[in-house]
Amino acid sequence: xxxxxxxxxxxxxxxxxxxxxxxxxxxxxxxxxxxxxxxxxxxxxxxxxxxxxxxxxxxxxxxxxxxxxxxxxxxxxxxxxxxxxxxxxxxxxxxxxxxxxxxxxxxxxxxxxxxxxxxxxxxxxxxxxxxxxxxxxxxxxxxxxxxxxxxxxxxxxxxx
Numbered sequence: 382x383x384x385x386x387x388x389x390x391x392x393x394x395x396x397x398x399x400x401x402x403x404x405x406x407x408x409x410x411x412x413x414x415x416x417x418x419x420x421x422x423x424x425x426x427x428x429x430x431x432x433x434x435x436x437x438x439x440x441x442x443x444x445x446x447x448x449x450x451x452x453x454x455x456x457x458x459x460x461x462x463x464x465x466x467x468x469x470x471x472x473x474x475x476x477x478x479x480x481x482x483x484x485x486x487x488x489x490x491x492x493x494x495x496x497x498x499x500x501x502x503x504x505x506x507x508x509x510x511x512x513x514x515x516x517x518x519x520x521x522x523x524x525x526x527x528x529x530x531x532x533x534x535x536x537x538x539x540x541x
Contacts (some may be wrong), residue, residue: 404452410462417465445515466521470522484541
């Protein structure tokens, strides 16, 4: 882990360190992203969170571009800034339809993590397209979009 502490880029790529927690770094990264998401929601609402998701996507691409050449592994598990972008996207889209409640946050978490872990098509395909700094970020954006779509559909059918 000391090698990853070389720069602010490593720290940001690790989701402010959440990716260095033991076991399941993607899940830790997604969970850690919820506190700043809540703070953003208090000031900017769902649209603010969606804008922040786009900014994190851009920041994540840049960080991966800078960090990956310093590593042997081209998709290390501790890079979780992609989870932040995907989780925020999923939650932000859901909040365009539903109110902010613990259930909505839980459904967004389950929806995003489910698609990120299982990587069904097209998430699995997107993960293999383009340079590594892009594919690391893009598959989580796809997982966020798919997770939100499925959870919004389920929520509407369930009358949430």
